[in-house]
Amino acid sequence: MIVVTGATGNVGRPLTRALARAGQQVTAVSRHAAAVPDGVRHLAADLAGPAGLEPALTGAEALFLLLSGDLHAPGARPDDIIGQAVASGVRRVVLLSTQGVATRPFGATRIAMRAVEDVLRESGLEWAVLRPGGFASNALWWAESIRTRRVAAAPFGDVGVPVVDPADIAEVAAACLLEDRHTGGVYELTGPEVITPRQQAEAIAVALGWPVRFHDLTHDEAKAAMARSMPAELAEDTLTILGSPNPAELRVSPDVRRVLGRAPRPFTDWAARHVAAFR
Numbered sequence: 001m002i003v004v005t006g007a008t009g010n011v012g013r014p015l016t017r018a019l020a021r022a023g024q025q026v027t028a029v030s031r032h033a034a035a036v037p038d039g040v041r042h043l044a045a046d047l048a049g050p051a052g053l054e055p056a057l058t059g060a061e062a063l064f065l066l067l068s069g070d071l072h073a074p075g076a077r078p079d080d081i082i083g084q085a086v087a088s089g090v091r092r093v094v095l096l097s098t099q100g101v102a103t104r105p106f107g108a109t110r111i112a113m114r115a116v117e118d119v120l121r122e123s124g125l126e127w128a129v130l131r132p133g134g135f136a137s138n139a140l141w142w143a144e145s146i147r148t149r150r151v152a153a154a155p156f157g158d159v160g161v162p163v164v165d166p167a168d169i170a171e172v173a174a175a176c177l178l179e180d181r182h183t184g185g186v187y188e189l190t191g192p193e194v195i196t197p198r199q200q201a202e203a204i205a206v207a208l209g210w211p212v213r214f215h216d217l218t219h220d221e222a223k224a225a226m227a228r229s230m231p232a233e234l235a236e237d238t239l240t241i242l243g244s245p246n247p248a249e250l251r252v253s254p255d256v257r258r259v260l261g262r263a264p265r266p267f268t269d270w271a272a273r274h275v276a277a278f279r
Helices: 012-021 050-057 068-072 078-088 108-121 136-149 166-178 197-208 219-226 232-243 255-260 267-273
Strands: 002-005 026-030 041-044 062-066 092-096 126-132 151-155 186-189 213-217
Touching: 002 012, 002 050, 012 026, 012 062, 012 166, 026 050, 050 078, 062 078, 062 166, 078 108, 092 108, 092 166, 108 126, 108 232, 126 166, 136 151, 136 197, 136 267, 151 197, 151 219, 151 232, 166 186, 166 255, 186 255, 197 213, 197 267, 213 219, 219 232
Parallel strands: 002 026, 002 062, 026 041, 062 092, 092 126, 126 186, 151 213
Antiparallel strands: none
């Protein structure tokens, strides 16, 4: 059995489907009740309290670990999840980390994620680490404004990075969970090309078949909007990355192709598949 945390998110949902299609027994874990594919067991649990994972891990062979905001929750101890996996007899863990562990190693959140990576390496488990850059699905932040006003607003409209399709992350995760050859691998996951927010809005407009106006937010406007859903310090850190990506963050990684034997999906593909969200 394979346990998928964050199972209702942009990565966890396609990963759960892929594993179920492959004939695997899957336990999907999320904070709240959710619809899952036929044959998949669902467990509601909050990773900020790792004890809630115990029923899911009992009898499991592998774990996909997506910590998300739980990594930064007050009192959270993500190391305990790995220890719990060891105690439950889990054999393999695939950790969704972040590209910034390597490209900007000194931020507080990335120091914390690096520590989790190190605990996993030293756990005695089989492991693989995925380090994606920016997600194509971050464009869903525009869904309401495009639906209601045909406007996409973001800072640094002409500064791009090679955003990755979460479906590619999910396929790489499935391969790492199912194939022994990926044990000990650290995979940096990006899309096939650098694309700016303005170009992303244009791609969504093409998928929709009608114009979308791009509005370039100021730094302060963007920070105020982001601070409604994250700590102000994290919002500032994110804006620094978005506004001034370093050469490592602009690099198109070969790792999706290395694992899957094909090029990563372009943003236009993601936009076409998710066009309903913007209508």
